[in-house]
Structure formats: structure tokens, C-alpha cells
Amino acid sequence: MPPQPFPTLHRMGEASLLLEFSDHLSMPVNAAVLAFRAAVEAASWLGVAETATSLKSVFLRFDPDLIDHTTVEDHVQALLASRDWLAEGLPHHRRLWRIPAVFGGDHGPQLDEAAAMAGLSADAAVAAIAQTRLRVLTIGFAPGLPYLGRLPEAFDIPRKTELNPAVPKGGLGLAIRQMVMFPVETQTGWRWIAQAAFDGFRQHGATPFALNAGDEILYRPVSAMEFDDVIAGLETGQDAMAEVLP
């Protein structure tokens, strides 16, 4: 196949479009995706029922009885041409979360292995992770499951070939310069390095999904004892700290 020019607009069946900004992930590509989706939401075209983003694309679902494919495509192309999306910067009103997490030990049994693969001591790996403002690149696979990135290049380590049978709720997995934070107990090939005190899917709560793509997270390493206190606080409604970014 010849290389495709990007961004590329694809039809996905009878009621959806996918605007792909690249075939690989980069922070600028992901920022463009988030900015473009925010602009589509703000435009609120009649008949567009839903938008979402992946690492590198914007998805639109519409009602073909209200708006036809070519009209949605014309809207998208016009918006695309209206500015340089790779230079647009991230949308406003994202949030920065500070979330306590226990690294290593029973809360992250594969920390040492992941650190060694990154050529670091466990302490140095935790320090490097705690210093990185991680962006919620996308949310997917499971409800409220964020993909966070990106970590320094040293952390470009592959996923395990065998699965961890049961990483608990709040478990942090690491691979390919990204982390994932599991909202429920999950089987995964990501190396389990820590457990965060965070409820990513509160299905009976007023705000079922706390995180949005584009939000940022700083993990604060805590002791297992402090973690237990924070978890107890979560159960009584005290949440992780969030501030709105300008």
C-alpha cells in the first residue's frame, strides 16, 4: 500500500466517520485529535450524535436520516482546513489530577522487572514516573480505562507475552512509554507496577466517569499505610485532588 496522506477521512459503515491524523502516536498528533474533537463538539452540527477520540483519530457518529454522509464530510473538511490543528494546542478546561499511588511490593509486583528493563533502579523509575505529567491520551477498551502518556524513552518496554491474571482496581500497568489505570480488576499483559487510589468508573455516582481524554495526572508515591487511609477516604466520598487547567 502507498503511504496515505494525513489527516485522512474514512467512512465507517452507514452512520460513522473516522478522521485519522496519523498512523502512529505522538503527543502533537494526540493534541490535534483532542482539539479537533473539542471543536466538533462546540460546532454541534445537527444530526451528529456522538464524538470520541482514540490515540490518533476523531470518531463521529451521526443519524443518516438527519444529515447525509457528504454533508458531514463537508463540515469536517471545512473545519479541518480552517486552521493548523497540529499547532492548535490542547483544548481548555482540562483538569490536572494528583492521585496517590503505592509503587512496588504487593501493590505493584512487577515494578523491579519494569525498572530493570528501563535500565533504572526501582527508586529512580518511581521518581521519573512521579515527575511526569501524564496526559489521558484516550479512554477505552473498558469503561473509564485511561491510556496515559508519555513516559521518558527509557520506558519503551514491550508488554508481557503472558497475561497477569488479576490486576486489581486502581492497578497501574506500564508498557510502550504509556501507563494504564484499571477501573476494575483486569487480566492484562501490561507490567503491574503500582496501585492508585482512584475510582475510574462510578456507575451509580453523579459523575460516573471522572476522567476525560486530555486531562493530566501526576502520581504521588505514598506508603501502603497512607494508601489504605486514602482508600478509606474514597469510600466516604473524599476524592482525588483535581484542578482545572487554563
Add this chain to the structure above:
Amino acid sequence: MNAALRIIEAGPGLSLQDYGRPGFLANGLSRGGAMDPLALAEGAALMLMPAGDALAIEMAGVGGRFRAEGAALLIALSGAPMVAELDGVRLPWPGSFLLPKGAELKIGGALAGSYGYLSVAGLQAPRVLGARSAHLAGGIGARLATGAVLPCTPAPNPGGLKLMPEDRFGGGTIRILPSAQTDQFSAGMLARFEATEFTKDARASRMGARMAHDGEGFSQAEHLAILSEIIVPGDIQVIGDGAPFVLLPECQSMGGYPRIATVISADLARVAQASPGAPIRFRFVPLAEALAARRTAALHRKSLPDGVVSRVRNPADIPDLLSYQLVGGVISAIHEPED
């Protein structure tokens, strides 16, 4: 005691289903909902209830045993026809019935298709994110288990109605459209995909159904390094062993496998409902045909109440009375032999 349906014995795949929760893809949640939404609307029509509020027990492959408690209940059976008995008397399918207080309804295996539906008038369940359906993969709700007591309302009418179901249980030709990665498959590969006779693999769930076939798979080397992308029900992924896998309403929100095509909405329930081993072929159609089929399906759903008739024939409608054997006595809506 309040009106309720008790599950005396649950089959392995029972869950409450409505039309699902569209709109949460950005949060990682697929729309979920009934595998065969038409069956929900049929159940509602058979009970003379509005289709928009429909909620039913979806039964994968086999039903279970149920009892009416606290009052007589109005129920409807729709979707994949199953062997159903009310206090030992066989019930026709689809249809609506009065379940007298204390009566036992037994629903066995599917005679054709995969998902049967038991609707109960006034069935109640809590809403999560705006819907009452269980999304098992997403951790919302749970399978219905033996001993569950489902609150509902006393029967508002005696049932006794039937309709002509649309045949969607035997597989057949499934219409498809291109998806985001279709142009990454060679023309030869796409032609072979359309020419191949598949069978529905027994390994199917609410998340998706694998299509089995003899011969080469549909993987291309350049697809190995594909980055995960948003997926929607109907998309046909080519999984690691080269087999097509049709994503169903409870699929994940993203997938890392290339997608060769997507099933049009009007035909998706045919894939979900096809019996294990049923033959399936895929055929690309123009967008206009897919949209026309979508509108036809919506009109059909809306017109279901017009097609509902009493199972007890009105003698005035029968042209030659003498050719029928008229059984003496009242024909009960409940204790009625198969039509």
C-alpha cells in the same frame, strides 16, 4: 406480596436487556443492549405496550424456569423460538400469555437461532447511565441467577396475541459496507471474502461472533503493527488466526485488529441470532441500499402493533368454517396447543 417473576432455575446466559446506552464511546463503553432489538419491539407489541420502554430477559441458547408471584403476569415470548411450557402445556412462539399467579413457565433450548426473549409487563430494574440493560463486559449489572425475584406489575391485559416473526435465525447473506481499514485489504482479498462461505462458530458471545471457514485466512502482513482504533458493533475484525470476527453490541470500545468491513445495522441481528453452524456469506452493497434497509427496518418496527392478531380466530374471518375442526368449549389464551 407484590407482583414479581421469580427465577426458579436460571439458564447460563440470562440478562436484562433494553436498547442499550449509545453515547459513551468517549468513556470506553460500547452501546450494549439486546442482541436482537427487533425481538424487544415484538415483545412490547404482543403485550400492547409501547416499544420505546421495552425491557426483557434475554436468554442465550436456553431459558430456565420462572414463576409468577403475587399476581397474574402478562408475558411475551419473542426472538429465537424456544421450547416453552406453561404448567406443562406447550406454548406457541412468538406470542403473549397470561401467567396465572403461582404458574410455572419453563423455557428450554432454542429450536432455531440463538437469543430468545421473555418480556414481562411492568418489569422494573434500576437505570445505570440511562439504561436498564446489563453490560456484562463493562461491569454493569450481572447475569440473572437462580433465585432472583424481578419486580413487575399485575397483568394489564390477558395476552393471547401473536404476530408473524421476521425470519432471522438461519444466517444467510449479510450485507456489508466498507469500514475505516477496508482499503488496506487487497481487491483479491476482498473478493475472496465475499466468495467464501462461512459458518457461525459456536464460540460466540454478546461481544462478538467468530466466522469459521476452510482455507486461507484474511490477514495481511502489514496489518500486524496496527494501532488500536475505535470500533463499533457490526465491524468485522480479522483476528490473529485470520478468521473474521463480527463485533456485536457488547464489544470493547477499541480494537487493535484490522477491520475488513462492517455489517449494516439492518442485518446485524441476523449475525447475532444465527444458530451455531449456520451458513453466512458477506456481500458489499451500495450505501444507498444500506440506508434504505435501515429505514425499512425502522418502519417495520413501528408497524409491529398493526400486525398483532389474536391467536383465537374470529369465525367471521374464516372463509370455510366447515373445513376446520371446531373444538367444543372455550379456547383459553393460555392452555392452547401450538398454532
